[in-house]
Amino acid sequence: MSEISKAIEKRDNGPAAVVEKYRESLALVMPSHLQQRVGAWIRNTQGLLRRDPKLMEAAQNDVGQFIAVLMDAGRLGLEPGTEQYYLVPRWSKKKRCTEVTGVRGYQGEIELMYRAGAVSSVIVEVVYSNDQFQFRPGRDERPIHDIDWDAEDRGQLRLAYAYAVMKDGATSKVVVLNKGHIAKARAKSDSADKDWSPWNTDEEAMWLKTAAHRLAKWVPTSAEYMREQIRAQAVVDSEQRPEPLPVTIPAPAAGTVDDDYDDSPIDAEFVDD
Structure with missing residues (x-):
């Protein structure tokens, strides 16, 4: 394989390219406020790799670990490579190389x-x-x-x-x-x-x-806290809703209905249009 072919293969299978391949998977785990800008999120991540040779090397050493870190940042809805979520090249004694780890910032x-x-x-x-x-x-x-x-x-x-x-x-x-x-x-x-x-x-x-x-x-x-609050409020509202009032429909005058008419009270719930 020529040097040019090796370079093309490395580019197409490198961390930056793999991030793009995982676009749909990343979008699925992201909160709604990030799903509309997943493209910018990915481009920013790719830019971090190009600007930081140590980060690029660590990502190349274990691309799977790098993607797992990005999935964690995406799930939390945080921006990787910022003070929201640091991307740190960390030495792995087991792998005998650096790998990317995620550190949630303040x-x-x-x-x-x-x-x-x-x-x-x-x-x-x-x-x-x-x-x-x-x-x-x-x-x-x-x-x-x-x-x-x-x-x-x-x-x-x-x-x-x-x-x-x-x-x-x-x-x-x-x-x-x-x-x-x-x-x-x-x-x-x-x-x-x-x-x-x-x-x-x-x-x-x-x-x-x-x-x-x-x-x-x-x-x-x-x-989940907000969803639980909404659910709890819905339960309270339902418990405070008035019970349906029984409504008695008077029997019509003789001869206007069939003999099967039932004049016992029925329950009805008033519903606003």
């Missing part, structure tokens, strides 16, 4: 909370050592966080916190994480010591993601 966590329809706003922030921060559980409804925006240096990362304001105005549980909490979360990542890991390329974003992920335990993050 913006992805927040997006899922909004999409569930239960919250009106989500606040996720980091606190630096030169900031002023106060939160007393049981006494403060929400944290008080003062920042000197004129300061050239806010210091070192100190805390991360997250909470949501529900649509009825109530405040969700407030999650506050210190360096110890973040260190434990980082230790669970088997790629945290790699230079390409988000823990090293965008540390603040990973602090935010960790706080948002903890908040997700206390806030609905699935469209």
Whole structure:
């Protein structure tokens, strides 16, 4: 096989081409808000591969794993290669090569909370050592966080916190994480010591993601929540609907109907046209 033929075969069977081949499958798992722009979603993913040689190499090493990661991002309705959903080349000890893994980012966590329809706003922030921060559980409804925006240096990362304001105005549980909490979360990542890991390329974003992920335990993050709310409301409405009123139709004058006329009461339900 000539070099040109090999290049054509590699192009036609490479990760970018395989993504296009899975267009229909990806569209099937995507939420409705993405199904109208699945073409742009795929082109953006292909662009990521062209711009990042390490990502392309990892995708080529295991195309099936790469497609599985994209299916996960599509199912969640998140944009791969963004702070919603990172695409990370990760070393696989078993395969002895890099492969693509998906890491949900803090913006992805927040997006899922909004999409569930239960919250009106989500606040996720980091606190630096030169900031002023106060939160007393049981006494403060929400944290008080003062920042000197004129300061050239806010210091070192100190805390991360997250909470949501529900649509009825109530405040969700407030999650506050210190360096110890973040260190434990980082230790669970088997790629945290790699230079390409988000823990090293965008540390603040990973602090935010960790706080948002903890908040997700206390806030609905699935469209199933909204469907359940609609179903429950339908049940309540049906239980509150008035019972049909019995209607008695008086017997007509003698001689106007057959002798089989039944003058017993019947149940009728009034229906508006």
